[in-house]
Amino acid sequence: MSESTASATSLRHLMRAANHATLATIAIGHKQVEDGWPVTSMVVPAIYIDGTPLLLISELADHTRHILADDRVSLLFTPPPTLADGAAMIETDTARLTVFGRAVRDDAPAIRACYLRANPEAAQYADFADFGFYRVAVDAAYWVGGFGKQRRLPDDKLTLPDCQALIDGHDDIVAHMNADHLDALCDIVGHFSNADPNTGWKMHAIDCDGMVLTAKTGNPDMLRIDFPAPIRTPGDARDILVEMCKKSRA
Structure with a gap:
């Protein structure tokens, strides 16, 4: 993906191809660091029909408790690593996309259905009382395609409008x-x-x-x-x- 082809469509393709993402939240009541400290964790997202990232997370997790106090989050997406001789290889010049947004609880049937279509194994715990579905309302996105290759998308340009x-x-x-x-x-x-x-x-x-x-x-x-x-x-x-x-x- 070159800088000239880093369109919103190609960036959504990158998100849809990723099998996990890194979630960054703002610590509130964390047992190890003071409030306001940036904390990261791995999550398994789904990407909604219009390109909005979706999460299924537990209230028992630190990141969910952080979100309930301050809903600002970042998600880092990278392509799946290439395989060589059975071993995963991560290249330093790999495209990556950071999505900035607000994680909003949304248990609408369409959100639930989309997440479970992408991650059917999650049906085993999706109905646990402490779990909930969240959509990340996108504020901005930042793509890096390697040295000297980058693009910034303002507001909600990453998602496709009028998809209802x-x-x-x-x-x-x-x-x-x-x-x-x-x-x-x-x-x-x-x-x-x-x-x-x-x-x-x-x-x-x-x-x-x-x-x-x-x-x-x-x-x-x-x-x-x-x-x-x-x-x-x-x-x-x-x-x-x-x-x-x-x-x-x-």
């Missing part, structure tokens, strides 16, 4: 694709990824930047395919999927 129609229509889009267009999904997989298209792919989720698929057989991991351009509505989703299907069959 896509949020409301999410389940219907997924149901329709899985009921009527499994052949199209398999063709898209074959053209836009290196995965085997013949393993019974189904749509698992869709967002403003792409879709997540799962296979009936073979590799159990989720497969993400990004769209060539952002979408905001079910109509946009239909148009871009038709376009991608035509290209895969050309």
Whole structure:
């Protein structure tokens, strides 16, 4: 990702590809440091349909108690490390994105559903009394792509506005694709990824930047395919999927 291509879309792609993030909070009542001290911890986020980071955190954790007293947070996203000979390697010239925002408790069904689609194993503890869902209302973002490569995004430019129609229509889009267009999904997989298209792919989720698929057989991991351009509505989703299907069959 070069500086010239560090668009809001590409930065959302970076967030969606990350399998964890570093959360920074402001210490309040911490047992080891005085109030106001910056404290970091690792979290497993999900990225909402419009690009908003989501968290599922426990009130027993220091970071949650900090947020309840002062909701200002930062989240650091980095791409998953590359693997060489079975060992993880982290390069010093790796792109990273810091998101500044306010963590707001939000147990809306759509927020919960999105988080659990991305992290299904979290269903084991999501209903514990001390756990709650939070969305990070973005104030700003700062991207570093290596030495001399950086970009600052003000306010909420990182998230895509006017996505409510896509949020409301999410389940219907997924149901329709899985009921009527499994052949199209398999063709898209074959053209836009290196995965085997013949393993019974189904749509698992869709967002403003792409879709997540799962296979009936073979590799159990989720497969993400990004769209060539952002979408905001079910109509946009239909148009871009038709376009991608035509290209895969050309």
